Amino acid sequence: MLTSTSPPQPARDATTVDRLMEAAAHAFAEKGFHATTTRDIASGAGLSPAGVYVHFGSKEDLLFNLSRSGHQSALQLLRDALEGVEGSAERLAVAMNRFSAWHAEQYQLAKVVQYEHQHLTPEHRAVVLGLRKDIDAQIRQVLERGVAAGDFHVDDIGDTALALLSMAVDVARWYSPTIKRTPQEIGETNAALALRLVGAGHP
Numbered sequence: 001m002l003t004s005t006s007p008p009q010p011a012r013d014a015t016t017v018d019r020l021m022e023a024a025a026h027a028f029a030e031k032g033f034h035a036t037t038t039r040d041i042a043s044g045a046g047l048s049p050a051g052v053y054v055h056f057g058s059k060e061d062l063l064f065n066l067s068r069s070g071h072q073s074a075l076q077l078l079r080d081a082l083e084g085v086e087g088s089a090e091r092l093a094v095a096m097n098r099f100s101a102w103h104a105e106q107y108q109l110a111k112v113v114q115y116e117h118q119h120l121t122p123e124h125r126a127v128v129l130g131l132r133k134d135i136d137a138q139i140r141q142v143l144e145r146g147v148a149a150g151d152f153h154v155d156d157i158g159d160t161a162l163a164l165l166s167m168a169v170d171v172a173r174w175y176s177p178t179i180k181r182t183p184q185e186i187g188e189t190n191a192a193l194a195l196r197l198v199g200a201g202h203p
Contacts, residue, residue, distance in 0.1 A: 019046065063117075064124040068127060088200065089151060092164075096194040143160055164197065167193065
């Protein structure tokens with residue numbers, strides 16, 4: 001299991017930690033990492049600024065925990081979505097559907113996960129980049145299997161995987177609960193676009 005490399009912290013109260021992480025996700029998504037203060041985060045969680053440091057060593061440590069847990073959630077979602085699915089088109093459709101919908105359902109966390117990780121320390125960034133490579137590998141494996149079966153027609157698996165992941169990730173940049181399209185509809189649209197991109201029919 002991946003663990004933080006930050007100095008040991010006192011035992012954490014799960015409820016307070018959850019509130020802090022939720023407040024941090026909201027603040028980072030709205031203002032960006034650098035413009036967000038620990039006071040912003042503490043206020044959103046109903047704590048004093050000093051309360052942040054009871055549970056996290058720094059603002060960057062909070063960002064790392066958010067980034068790591070968000071990537072782990074997205075990776076597990078992909079693994080669960082693909083489990084037991086056999087057909088090439090079906091596998092790509094379900095992966096793109098769920099991954100895209102997740103970026104809408106968890107749009108604040110997803111925005112932080114996808115666009116703020118560059119502010120992590122090199123050590124923390126390496127952990128997160130490892131998880132990003134694992135996510136990339138899930139899509140690459142779907143494409144490799146489809147190409148090997150003759151179901152997909154792509155010139156470059158790496159470039160195609162990047163295009164597909166970018167399509168899903170970008171949802172977090174523009175999604176808002178005020179738009180008319182639901183996360184499920186966004187997922188279905190991106191799944192259909194993904195199948196067209198690889199030259200496959202509908203599952």
